[in-house]
Amino acid sequence: MPKDFLAGARDSYDVVVIGSGLAGMTAANILGRAGYQVLLLEQHYKLGGMATWFKRPGGHIFDISLHGFPHGMIKSCRRYWTQEIADSIVPLRHIRFDNPMFSLTTSYDREDFTRLLTTKFGVTQETVAAFFDTARGMNFYDDQRLTTRELFQKFFPGREDIIRLLMEPITYANGSTLEDPAITYGIVFSNFMSKGVWTFEGGTDRLIGLMHDDLLKSGVDVRIKCDAEKIHVENGRVTAVTANGRTIKTRAVVSNSNLRATIFRMTGEEHFDKKFVQDAREVRLNNSSTQVYIALKPDERVDESMGDLFFTSTAPLFRTDLLLSRDITSRTYSFYYPRTRPQGRPRCLIVSSTNANYADWAGLSDEDYQASKQDLIDKTLDHLDRYVPNIRERLDHVEAATPKTFQHYTAHVEGASFGTKFEGLAVSRALPEQVKGLYHAGSVGIIMSGWLGAINYGVIVANDVDSLLMKSPPPQVSSQ
Numbered sequence: 170m171p172k173d174f175l176a177g178a179r180d181s182y183d184v185v186v187i188g189s190g191l192a193g194m195t196a197a198n199i200l201g202r203a204g205y206q207v208l209l210l211e212q213h214y215k216l217g218g219m220a221t222w223f224k225r226p227g228g229h230i231f232d233i234s235l236h237g238f239p240h241g242m243i244k245s246c247r248r249y250w251t252q253e254i255a256d257s258i259v260p261l262r263h264i265r266f267d268n269p270m271f272s273l274t275t276s277y278d279r280e281d282f283t284r285l286l287t288t289k290f291g292v293t294q295e296t297v298a299a300f301f302d303t304a305r306g307m308n309f310y311d312d313q314r315l316t317t318r319e320l321f322q323k324f325f326p327g328r329e330d331i332i333r334l335l336m337e338p339i340t341y342a343n344g345s346t347l348e349d350p351a352i353t354y355g356i357v358f359s360n361f362m363s364k365g366v367w368t369f370e371g372g373t374d375r376l377i378g379l380m381h382d383d384l385l386k387s388g389v390d391v392r393i394k395c396d397a398e399k400i401h402v403e404n405g406r407v408t409a410v411t412a413n414g415r416t417i418k419t420r421a422v423v424s425n426s427n428l429r430a431t432i433f434r435m436t437g438e439e440h441f442d443k444k445f446v447q448d449a450r451e452v453r454l455n456n457s458s459t460q461v462y463i464a465l466k467p468d469e470r471v472d473e474s475m476g477d478l479f480f481t482s483t484a485p486l487f488r489t490d491l492l493l494s495r496d497i498t499s500r501t502y503s504f505y506y507p508r509t510r511p512q513g514r515p516r517c518l519i520v521s522s523t524n525a526n527y528a529d530w531a532g533l534s535d536e537d538y539q540a541s542k543q544d545l546i547d548k549t550l551d552h553l554d555r556y557v558p559n560i561r562e563r564l565d566h567v568e569a570a571t572p573k574t575f576q577h578y579t580a581h582v583e584g585a586s587f588g589t590k591f592e593g594l595a596v597s598r599a600l601p602e603q604v605k606g607l608y609h610a611g612s613v614g615i616i617m618s619g620w621l622g623a624i625n626y627g628v629i630v631a632n633d634v635d636s637l638l639m640k641s642p643p644p645q646v647s648s649q
């Protein structure tokens with residue numbers, strides 16, 4: 170008989186959270202701490218969603234999305250998770266760039282960028298200060314017609330090199346483009362510029378392990394291998410969730426699954442009004458990624474002067490379409506030194522990431538897909554060899570992931586790495602106006618993306634759920 174992953178679960182909960190990405194786990198933790206009965210359903214055998222890792226023989230542990238996040242993570246983790254988690258967040262000191270326009274190393278904060286822009290790029294102090302102040306002053310309620318390209322043109326007209334310096338890391342960090350509203354750039358850029366780029370010491374496995382412990386302490390019923398198939402709606406409000414064939418009653422659902430999957434696959438468009446359905450259909454997914462994971466032999470080391478994050482490109486100019494092209498010109502390398510996992514076996518690992526289109530990988534035959542993956546690995550090693558000489562002889566393990574891999578493991582439509590484009594935020598926020606008790610929390614709208622954005626969105630939605638549940642009395646149902 171197959172194992173029942175819902176064995177012992179109650180028949181009803183105050184809240185069912187679908188998905189254990191950072192937003193889902195954070196919402197579940199806050200609601201559990203507040204005393205609600207919370208069920209967290211995760212279809213995968215691991216918690217974390219995109220915040221994940223995998224192990225390979227030889228003591229190698231690869232992180233998928235632990236490349237860097239803003240300093241704000243410390244505050245969010247201290248408040249909504251634990252002091253131990255917050256205390257493990259440490260700065261990345263060396264961010265490097267190498268492209269046909271410039272090569273430089275920076276601590277990636279306002280002070281150092283001001284130094285670079287004035288001394289290396291010849292911009293006046295006043296212009297730099299005005300640009301930073303404008304970016305920092307941006308908020309969600311600003312005029313959304315100004316694009317990032319127009320913002321740059323205003324302060325640095327004709328300066329393709331400066332656009333590249335300012336934009337390349339943010340495009341990497343959240344997939345945003347020069348054509349997106351400038352606020353998607355301003356908010357994320359300012360978050361990083363406040364105190365640079367940070368990481369989690371001990372690796373994603375340690376982080377998610379600590380979060381799991383805290384969820385249990387908060388009384389959350391955590392279930393892996395539980396695929397939520399259906400969200401039930403009666404008379405305009407959420408009543409239950411079906412997972413692994415079992416229907417469980419609930420007063421509220423927080424879906425951390427992809428926004429479109431939540432609306433069209435799990436709930437059904439018949440429960441929403443026409444205009445909402447149309448808006449939801451028009452929400453564009455963000456792009457996906459390819460990654461090449463490289464583990465060096467146990468006694469091989471890379472000097473830390475290589476940097477922690479290294480933005481490389483062979484393209485003469487910065488162009489968004491080039492960043493997504495199958496003909497790869499831009500690669501961002503994350504170098505993981507033995508200090509990344511002080512508790513583990515000392516290892517050096519390198520992960521090369523490139524933004525990618527799902528469509529470029531989805532339609533390939535099995536044979537072409539495997540060949541394309543091998544080509545991705547070969548070309549990445551060729552490129553890396555110029556920075557880490559003799560890489561082929563020094564490596565112990567190499568493999569690649571594509572948009573199809575991300576889709577497979579996270580159930581994200583088209584393997585979207587950062588949820589949806591900007592318009593997804595309004596649709597996500599409007600869900601509970603359409604169906605009472607139905608919420609979405611997860612990477613959406615570029616701003617609410619990445620580790621910090623996802624956690625913070627989980628906080629916002631947990632507060633919304635809390636106010637709903639405080640207002641409406643629990644239904645009269647018997648529970649086990």
Ligand SMILES: Cc1cc2nc3c(=O)[nH]c(=O)nc-3n(C[C@H](O)[C@H](O)[C@H](O)COP(=O)(O)OP(=O)(O)OC[C@H]3O[C@@H](n4cnc5c(N)ncnc54)[C@H](O)[C@@H]3O)c2cc1C
Nearest residue numbers: 188190191192212218219234236237397426611612619620
């Ligand atoms: C290659 C890559 C690199 C990245 N690098 C960084 C980085 O350096 N810094 C950064 O801040 N961010 C990075 N990100 C982005 C970041 O990882 C994500 O934005 C964030 O982790 C997403 O969290 P989320 O809460 O939206 O949920 P997700 O991580 O998308 O998780 C959703 C969860 O829901 C589960 N689920 C879906 N449907 C169901 C269902 N029907 N039933 C049950 N469970 C379901 C999935 O299995 C998954 O576990 C990267 C992403 C990728 C792909």
